[in-house]
Amino acid sequence: MISGYWVSQICGTAARLGLADLLLDGPHTVAELARVTGSDADGLGRLLRAAATIGLFAELESDQFDLTPLGEQLCDGDPSGSLRDRAIALTSAGHWLPYGRLFDAVVSGQAQDHAALGTNAWAYYAEHPQERWHFARTMGSFSAEASRAVVRHYDITRFRRIVDVGGSQGALLTGLLAAAPSARGVLFDLPEVVEGAREALADRGQADRVELVGGDFFHEVPAGGDLYVLKSILHDWDDERASQILSNVHRACDPGARLAVIELLLPSQPAPSFVHLANLLMLVELGGRERSLEDYTRLLAQTGFLLDRTIPVPGSTYPWTVIEAIRQEV
Numbered sequence: 001m002i003s004g005y006w007v008s009q010i011c012g013t014a015a016r017l018g019l020a021d022l023l024l025d026g027p028h029t030v031a032e033l034a035r036v037t038g039s040d041a042d043g044l045g046r047l048l049r050a051a052a053t054i055g056l057f058a059e060l061e062s063d064q065f066d067l068t069p070l071g072e073q074l075c076d077g078d079p080s081g082s083l084r085d086r087a088i089a090l091t092s093a094g095h096w097l098p099y100g101r102l103f104d105a106v107v108s109g110q111a112q113d114h115a116a117l118g119t120n121a122w123a124y125y126a127e128h129p130q131e132r133w134h135f136a137r138t139m140g141s142f143s144a145e146a147s148r149a150v151v152r153h154y155d156i157t158r159f160r161r162i163v164d165v166g167g168s169q170g171a172l173l174t175g176l177l178a179a180a181p182s183a184r185g186v187l188f189d190l191p192e193v194v195e196g197a198r199e200a201l202a203d204r205g206q207a208d209r210v211e212l213v214g215g216d217f218f219h220e221v222p223a224g225g226d227l228y229v230l231k232s233i234l235h236d237w238d239d240e241r242a243s244q245i246l247s248n249v250h251r252a253c254d255p256g257a258r259l260a261v262i263e264l265l266l267p268s269q270p271a272p273s274f275v276h277l278a279n280l281l282m283l284v285e286l287g288g289r290e291r292s293l294e295d296y297t298r299l300l301a302q303t304g305f306l307l308d309r310t311i312p313v314p315g316s317t318y319p320w321t322v323i324e325a326i327r328q329e330v
């Protein structure tokens with residue numbers, strides 16, 4: 001457990017160098033791989049042997065390396081079947097440097113993005129498009145998977161205009177629209193993020209059903225939806241900031257409109273849970289927090305939404321819950 005970070009960085013570095021793709025056509029020598037990747041041959045040889053020790057590659061005779069089925073998961077490709085984006089996103093500076101300051105986060109109770117990156121995480125990503133792209137594809141793969149589970153358990157066909165607030169590249173929204181043929185979608189995120197979504201939407205054949213809107217959800221969100229979706233958004237922020245987002249959604253929609261908050265729930269009783277690990281990540285990287293159902297119910301009530309029901313959506317990597325609320329008059 002203590003040296004687990006060695007393994008994370010070996011996976012991330014192998015992914016960044018594209019070693020799995022280079023070995024897809026058969027074994028190569030260290031010297032060949034060093035030349036193609038522009039790496040130091042001694043350093044790359046050490047990486048390959050360490051990576052072989054954890055099963056990503058196999059060392060053959062005469063300084064050659066081959067790919068294993070485990071290592072094949074680091075080949076480039078759609079993140080629904082490839083772990084390359086995730087390996088890069090979670091071991092690059094935007095995630096890695098703040099997490100290295102976990103001690104400071106725990107002692108101070110403060111996020112470490114400013115101390116580690118010189119700015120907040122989203123501004124950092126705005127300045128680092130390549131890292132932003134890997135992170136967006138990682139989130140997209142979780143959301144595409146989540147959307148398949150959501151539409152199995154949550155009737156989406158009732159809605160006509162679905163606004164995905166902080167919807168990144170639209171992986172969730174397009175999954176929802178596929179199950180609601182008469183609905184149209186609005187994909188709302190930071191301007192540089194929605195710009196990057198154009199191609200992904202076209203690839204999924206949904207460009208003509210989705211309006212792209214760039215903006216800042218602390219300022220305003222698009223009006224007139226009958227369903228607003230917030231997936232993995234509120235957990236990025238403390239209660240004050242999360243309330244501002246919810247209040248802006250409240251201002252944008254009519255009484256009776258529905259809100260679907262899709263998040264992981266902290267257990268209400270003492271129990272080991274993956275969500276406790278996610279909660280620590282939210283503290284150190286963003287100053288956000290995971291919440292229990294009671295916490296979400298309170299936040300929603302304070303911002304003019306009545307909790308209607310909670311729908312657990314099993315069937316994906318993480319145990320998502322849809323928390324459905326109705327916009328009230330205030």
Ligand SMILES: C[S@@+](CC[C@H](N)C(=O)[O-])C[C@H]1O[C@@H](n2cnc3c(N)ncnc32)[C@H](O)[C@@H]1O
Pocket residue numbers: 122139140143165166167168169172188189190193215216217218230231232233236
């Ligand atoms: C953790 S990601 C979740 C993305 C998506 N909902 C999902 O679950 O895959 C948070 C998203 O919030 C967006 N975001 C951050 N700050 C924002 C702001 N001020 N206004 C609009 N979107 C913002 C980010 O660009 C990012 O796409």
